[in-house]
Every structure is written in C-alpha cells, then in structure tokens.
Amino acid sequence: MTLPDSLLGLLVAALGGGVLVTALGWPALPGQPIGPGTAPGVLGVLLMGGGALLAVSGIRSGDRPRVRVHPGWRRPERLAAGLLATGGVLGLAAAFETVGFPLGVGVLAVALLWLSGMRHPGWSALALMGVLGLHLLMTRLLSVPLPAGPLRGVM
Amino acid sequence: MIPLETLTGALALVLTADVLLVILASAAYGLVLGAVPGLSATMATALLVPLTVFMAPVPAMAAIVTTAAMAIFASDIPAALLRIPGTPASAAYVDDLSALARRGRVGRALGLSLTASALGGVLGALALMLAAPRLALVSLQFTSFEYLWLALLGVSAAVLLGRGSVLKSLIALGLGLLLACVGLDTTAGLPRFTFGEPALLGGIPLVPALIGLFAVPELIRTLVHRPAVPPVAPVLHPARLFRGLPGVLWRRKASLLRSGVLGTGVGILPGAGADIAAWIAYAVSKRAARRPESYGAGSEEGVADACAANNAALCGAHVPAMVFGIPGDSITAIVIGVLTLKGLNPGPTVFLTQPETMTAIFLVFVLANLLIVPLGLVAIALSAQVLRAPRLALAPLILAACVAGSYAIDASAFGIAVMVALGGLAYVMEETGFPVAPAVLGLVMGPVLERALVTSLIKADGDPLAFVDRPIAAGLAVVVALAWTAPLLARRRRRMTF
Numbered sequence: 001m002t003l004p005d006s007l008l009g010l011l012v013a014a015l016g017g018g019v020l021v022t023a024l025g026w027p028a029l030p031g032q033p034i035g036p037g038t039a040p041g042v043l044g045v046l047l048m049g050g051g052a053l054l055a056v057s058g059i060r061s062g063d064r065p066r067v068r069v070h071p072g073w074r075r076p077e078r079l080a081a082g083l084l085a086t087g088g089v090l091g092l093a094a095a096f097e098t099v100g101f102p103l104g105v106g107v108l109a110v111a112l113l114w115l116s117g118m119r120h121p122g123w124s125a126l127a128l129m130g131v132l133g134l135h136l137l138m139t140r141l142l143s144v145p146l147p148a149g150p151l152r153g154v155m
Numbered sequence: 156m157i158p159l160e161t162l163t164g165a166l167a168l169v170l171t172a173d174v175l176l177v178i179l180a181s182a183a184y185g186l187v188l189g190a191v192p193g194l195s196a197t198m199a200t201a202l203l204v205p206l207t208v209f210m211a212p213v214p215a216m217a218a219i220v221t222t223a224a225m226a227i228f229a230s231d232i233p234a235a236l237l238r239i240p241g242t243p244a245s246a247a248y249v250d251d252l253s254a255l256a257r258r259g260r261v262g263r264a265l266g267l268s269l270t271a272s273a274l275g276g277v278l279g280a281l282a283l284m285l286a287a288p289r290l291a292l293v294s295l296q297f298t299s300f301e302y303l304w305l306a307l308l309g310v311s312a313a314v315l316l317g318r319g320s321v322l323k324s325l326i327a328l329g330l331g332l333l334l335a336c337v338g339l340d341t342t343a344g345l346p347r348f349t350f351g352e353p354a355l356l357g358g359i360p361l362v363p364a365l366i367g368l369f370a371v372p373e374l375i376r377t378l379v380h381r382p383a384v385p386p387v388a389p390v391l392h393p394a395r396l397f398r399g400l401p402g403v404l405w406r407r408k409a410s411l412l413r414s415g416v417l418g419t420g421v422g423i424l425p426g427a428g429a430d431i432a433a434w435i436a437y438a439v440s441k442r443a444a445r446r447p448e449s450y451g452a453g454s455e456e457g458v459a460d461a462c463a464a465n466n467a468a469l470c471g472a473h474v475p476a477m478v479f480g481i482p483g484d485s486i487t488a489i490v491i492g493v494l495t496l497k498g499l500n501p502g503p504t505v506f507l508t509q510p511e512t513m514t515a516i517f518l519v520f521v522l523a524n525l526l527i528v529p530l531g532l533v534a535i536a537l538s539a540q541v542l543r544a545p546r547l548a549l550a551p552l553i554l555a556a557c558v559a560g561s562y563a564i565d566a567s568a569f570g571i572a573v574m575v576a577l578g579g580l581a582y583v584m585e586e587t588g589f590p591v592a593p594a595v596l597g598l599v600m601g602p603v604l605e606r607a608l609v610t611s612l613i614k615a616d617g618d619p620l621a622f623v624d625r626p627i628a629a630g631l632a633v634v635v636a637l638a639w640t641a642p643l644l645a646r647r648r649r650r651m652t653f
Contacts (some may be wrong), residue, residue: 003587012326019333026345034612036340036347039605043333050326057322070586072379081378085554086371090575092558096568105558109551116378116547123548130552134559142188144563 004063009055016047081115084108100149101138106131158510165514168213169522177214178221178519182526185222186534189229196226196244196429200489212497216516219493221523223486224276227429227469228527231268231462232538235261237553239370244429244465246595247437247457249369254453266400267455268462269531271411274404275463276524278415279422279470283477284517299614300622303607304631308435310600311638314593323589330584331594334359334577335601342609354569363561363570364577364598368591370557371578377550407456410440411463418464422471428486429465429472434596436464442641451592466527470520477501477513 023037023044072078088111092104109127113119135155138144148155168174181203188199199222207215227244231252234245238253245252255264297305310332314324337348338358349355376382404411414436421432440460441450450457469486476487477494478501494501499509506513561574581591615621623629 008587016329022348026347027343029343029613032613034609036343036345038612039608040333040336040347043329043336047326047329047333050322050329054322054326070380072381078379078381082375085374085378085550086575086579089554089558090572093568093571093575096562096571101559101562105555109555112378112551112554113548116550118545118548126548127551127555131555134552134555138559138563142563144559145566146559146562 002068004066005058005061006055006063007058007067009051009053009058011051012054013048013051016044016049016051018044019047020044077115077117081112084111084115097147098149100151101146102132102135102151102155103149161510161514164511165518168511168515169217169518173211174214174217174519177210178217178522178526179530181218181221182225182523182530185225186229186530188222189226190232190534190538196223196230196486199223199226200486204489204493207493207496212494212499212512213515213519215493215497216490217519217523219486219490220516220519221526223469224466224520224523224527225530227466228269228272228462228531229534231265231272232535235264235268236538237370237549238373239553239557240365244433246365246369246430246592247433248454248461250451250592251454251457254451255455255458258453260453262398263400263455264458265535266397267403267459269528269535270397270400270404271414271459271462272466272531273524273527274411275415275418276466276470276527277521278412278463279419279467280517280520280524282416282419282467283470283473283520284514296627298625298628299607299610300625300628301631302603303611303622304628304635306600306604306607307635308631308638310593310596310604311438311635320588324593327584327589327591328593328597331597331599332601332604334364334594334598336605341602341606354567358602359577359598360561360565360567360570360573361598362564363574365595366557366561367574367577368581368595370553371574372582372585372591374550374553374557375578375582377546381547403455404459407459410443410456410460414440414460414463415467418467419471421464422468423474429468430599432468432471433461433465437461438638442638451590466524470524473520477505477516 019040021044023040026035026037028035028037073082085108088108092099092108096104106128109131110124113123113127135146135148138146139148139155184203185196185199189196200219203218203222207218210218230240230245233239234249235252235256238249240246240249252264252268255261310328314321314328333348335358337355339345339356340347346356417436417439418429418432421435422429437450437457437460440457441447441454444450444454444456446454472487473490476491491501494505499505499512557574558571561570562568564570581594584591584594611622623632
C-alpha cells in the first residue's frame with residue numbers, strides 16, 4: 001500500500017491537532033503550570049509540525065493523491081487470508097474465553113493453510129499438533145491460563 | 156581485587172553438582188522461553204521465583220541469572236528466522252538479523268549474535284565483579300535532569316536508526332511516544348486517551364504491542380504479498396556458525412569492547428535496561444560505521460555491537476541492585492526479591508558479611524555467559540529445522556504463537572486485540588515508508604522520558620539553566636546536541652566538498 005506524502009502529512013498533522021486540543025483540556029498540577037497534558041501537548045505540536053512538513057514536501061515533490069495497494073490484495077484468496085489473520089483474530093479475541101485457544105486458533109490455522117494453497121492434510125495435521133503443543137506448553141509448564149473453551153474437559 | 160581465600164571459597168560454592176545442574180536446567184528453560192515470541196526474559200525469571208524458594212542462595216541466583224542471560228540471547232533466534240524479536244532486547248537489530256537470514260546468511264547472523272552475546276556478557280560480568288561499588292556510585296549521582304538527557308539520547312538513537320526519511324522517523328517516534336501516553340497519568344492519575352475502555356487504564360501492554368508491531372506486518376506480507384524467499388542455508392553444522400567469525404570478531408575487537416562497556420554503563424543506570432543498551436550501542440555503531448546505510452538491511456557490525464551491549468547491560472543492571480538495592484530493570488527487581496528471600500538484603504553490608512556468597516553469585520554470571528556458546532549452539536541447531544518448512548506453512552504456527560504470547564502476559568484477550576490493532580498500524584506504516592523501530596523505542600522509552608521531563612520541569616521552576624548546571628547533565632546535553640547536529644554538519648561538509 002502506498003499513500004502520497006501530502007495526504008499522510010495532513011493525516012499526521014490532524015492527529016497532532018487532535019492530541020493538542022485534548023491535552024490542553026486536561027488540568028495542570030496544583031500550583032504548577034504543567035500536568036498530565038504537558039507531554040502529550042508537546043507531542044501534539046511535534047506531530048502537527050512534522051505532518052505539515054511532510055505534506056509540504058509531498059506537494060513540492062508533485063506526488064499524486066492516489067492510494068495504491070499491493071497487487072496481492074486484489075487476489076480473492078490472498079485477501080481472505082489477510083482478513084482472516086487480522087479480522088479473524090480480532091473476532092477470536094472477542095470470544096476467546098468461550099471458543100478457547102485450541103479450537104479457535106486451530107480452525108484459523110487450518111483455514112489459513114487452505115487459503116494459502118497448503119492443502120495437503122499433513123500440513124493441517126502439523127498445524128493442529130503445533131497449536132495443541134503450544135497450548136500444553138503454556139498451560140502445563142508455564143501455568144498460563146490459556147482458555148480451552150469447549151475442550152475444557154479434554155485438555 | 157578479590158582476596159584469594161574469598162575467591163576459592165566462592166568457587167567451592169559454585170562448582171557443585173546441584174549448582175551446575177540448576178545452571179543447565181535454567182539454561183534450557185531460558186533458551187526455550189526466550190525463543191518463543193512474546194515470552195519475555197522478565198516473565199521467564201518471574202516464573203522461576205516460586206522454585207527458588209526451595210533452593211540455597213547461590214543456586215537460586217544461578218537459576219535467575221542463567222535464565223535471563225539465555226533468554227536474552229535466545230530471543231535473537233526468532234528475530235533471525237521469523238523477524239520476531241523474542242524479547243525487546245532484540246528489537247534494535249531484528250531487521251539486520253532478518254535481512255541476513257533472507258540472504259542465506261542465517262548461520263553467520265546467529266553465530267555473530269551468539270559469540271558477541273557471550274563476549275559482552277562476560278565483559279559485563281567482569282565489570283560487575285571488579286568495579287561494582289565504584290560504578291554504582293556514579294549512577295547514584297543522577298537526578299531527573301541526567302535521566303531526561305539520557306532518555307533524549309535514547310529517543311534520538313531511534314531517529315538515527317531510522318532508514319530513509321529522518322522526518323518520517325521523527326513522526327514514527329512521535330506516534331510511539333503518543334502510544335506510551337495511553338493510560339493513567341503517573342503525576343495526577345488522569346486517564347489519557349483511554350476512550351472509556353478500562354483495559355487501557357494500565358497503558359498499552361508492551362509484549363502484545365511488540366508482537367503486533369514486528370510480527371503481524373511480516374505475517375500479512377507472507378500471506379498476501381507472498382514474496383519470493385531465497386533458499387536459506389541450513390545451520391545444522393556448528394562449524395558453519397563460526398566460519399570466518401574469528402576474523403570478523405578480531406577486526407571488531409575495539410567496537411565490541413566499546414559496546415560491552417557501553418552496555419555495562421547503560422545497564423548500571425536504573426531504569427535503562429538491556430533493550431535501551433542495545434538501541435544505543437546500535438546507534439553508536441552505526442555512527443562509527445564505514446557503511447551506515449547497511450544498518451537495518453543486514454549489518455553484521457550492528458548485530459555484533461548490539462548483542463554485546465544487551466548481554467553486558469544485563470550484568471550491569473545488577474550493580475545498583477546488589478550494591479544499593481536499586482533495581483536497574485524488571486529482572487533485577489526480581490533478583491532483589493530473591494536475595495531478600497534468602498536473607499541477603501542487598502546493600503553495601505552484604506559484601507562485608509557474606510563476601511564468598513556474593514563472589515559466588517558474580518562467578519555464576521561469568522559461567523552463565525560462557526555457557527551461552529555451547530548451549531546456544533544446540534538451540535540454534537534445533538531451531539534451524541524451522542527453516543526447512545515453507546513460510547506459508549509456518550504462518551499459522553506463527554499466528555498461534557502471537558495469539559498465545561499476547562494473551563500470556565496479562566491472561567487477557569485484550570492483549571490479542573492490541574497485537575492485531577498495532578500490527579495493522581505497523582503494516583500501513585511500513586508500506587508508506589515510516590520505519591517501525593522508532594515507534595517501538597518511543598513506546599518503550601515514553602514513560603521514562605515523561606517522568607524525567609515532568610520532574611525536571613518542576614525542579615527547574617522556570618529556570619532553563621537548571622537542565623545543564625550539573626556536570627553530568629551538561630555532558631549528556633552536549634552528546635544529545637552532537638547526535639542531532641553532527642549529521643547536518645556532515646551533510647553540509649559533503650556539499651561543500653563536492
């Protein structure tokens with residue numbers, strides 16, 4: 001993905017402006033001119049200045065306001081894999097305690113393998129063994145309470 | 156110097172079957188945990204504390220020290236093979252390790268990391284052993300002003316480290332520092348940028364953030380871009396790790412020594428741990444390099460210098476912990492707890508009352524760092540099997556490790572969400588030419604920098620000269636100023652030459 005520097009600069013400057021306005025609204029420490037907003041305020045100014053400079057340099061270099069994405073995103077199976085690795089994991093996080101690590105990550109892993117063209121059952125078996133092994137390592141050896149979900153009685 | 160009878164007494168405490176067994180078991184444990192992304196050296200040592208209750212002081216400390224040293228080295232293995240730093244200490248040079256691996260030089264990369272880590276660690280251990288009280292006295296003189304300049308030097312390193320545009324590196328640093336502001340403010344307890352989400356009150360969790368910033372973009376590129384990966388040479392034969400290495404190390408002896416000393420010095424400063432030492436040593440190495448443009452793209456020099464510094468810093472951090480009871484980092488905070496548990500209350504008097512035990516603990520540092528070489532070889536040989544599998548087949552397992560690692564630190568699914576969100580941000584940043592490394596350093600250094608800034612502003616009471624009226628603060632201010640102005644002056648000189 002590529003975005004023109006002029007647009008990126010404007011986005012950064014807008015973020016800096018938002019941070020500065022928010023920080024200015026926070027109260028100072030009693031009897032002091034500084035407080036919780038001091039450091040974010042400085043950062044807001046830094047981002048506004050940096051964003052403005054980036055936008056100006058982008059405009060000067062004559063970049064076009066075009067957003068370009070990597071060709072891989074235009075291929076349906078790769079797009080699905082990318083979305084599964086991000087959105088799918090976010091969805092899993094939302095229901096992590098219910099679905100559990102072995103089942104949730106196991107399904108994601110097999111789906112990713114299929115979308116990536118690794119459809120030999122051996123790869124899926126290996127991935128599932130890896131997920132189960134990781135679960136056992138974390139829960140049994142390190143006492144990390146990774147949820148087992150519906151497999152609670154089995155794991 | 157240590158009296159001979161103290162040294163022999165200490166050796167008798169260390170060279171026993173149970174201590175050596177504990178060291179071996181802790182080494183294996185540290186290597187495994189350090190190599191699993193998301194499981195930090197701090198987490199590995201913290202998990203050991205319940206076990207140390209049942210041990211004598213020397214094996215207890217041996218377990219902690221060996222685990223930490225091995226975990227710091229082992230974090231370089233996933234950094235090279237998967238571009239995922241096992242611990243934050245590898246973050247500074249993860250791109251170099253990964254680039255070397257992509258070029259089929261994974262053996263050289265890990266061989267350098269292994270030997271430089273051991274050399275730096277031994278150097279730090281010797282410094283700890285011989286000069287602990289004197290070195291600690293220097294860091295005790297630091298006030299918030301010195302810490303502010305030191306933190307500024309650290310974040311300046313982030314921008315110096317940035318490849319490509321300095322402006323984009325600065326903006327990335329700003330984004331990282333902004334992320335560090337999220338959560339309850341330490342001065343007034345005000346929630347900042349939490350958007351009403353209680354899980355954000357504690358700030359952005361560092362481990363999921365690191366996993367997201369470094370691993371997720373790589374995962375997305377593997378799944379979507381599917382770049383052609385050149386075949387990587389296997390590193391199963393130990394000889395391959397060391398082929399040509401003695402010559403490289405000999406040529407770099409001065410810079411390795413400099414990095415070891417620098418790492419020890421940074422480690423001694425409370426709050427500045429192995430990760431900051433690695434960043435600073437890497438930046439110094441880059442500034443002194445003949446080909447600075449190779450840094451971030453597979454620089455052997457950068458890897459060697461940063462590795463030497465981070466293991467040296469691990470030893471250096473124990474100086475204030477053992478001599479004055481001041482933790483240099485989270486691992487030494489655990490060490491102080493273990494020492495107290497064993498009746499060895501850290502402080503100058505413990506060196507008078509229990510000199511043999513303290514010397515034995517120092518010897519354990521040396522031993523643990525020497526053991527990095529043989530045990531690290533085994534760990535590398537086993538890890539190298541990963542290279543034989545296609546990257547697309549590994550992707551689901553990497554994702555599983557990311558999910559487990561992000562969840563593990565707080566036992567909260569919120570960490571998984573943070574990992575994905577910051578991973579998405581890092582992907583967009585890298586695709587649009589913003590380096591991620593400065594953002595990571597901003598996130599790590601943010602709290603230290605803000606605390607030093609606010610305290611210094613209060614102390615200065617409107618007098619700007621207060622920031623430089625102490626000799627060490629003034630010296631550090633000059634170094635920061637030089638760090639920023641030297642590249643501009645060099646560029647101007649080049650223009651005048653041509």
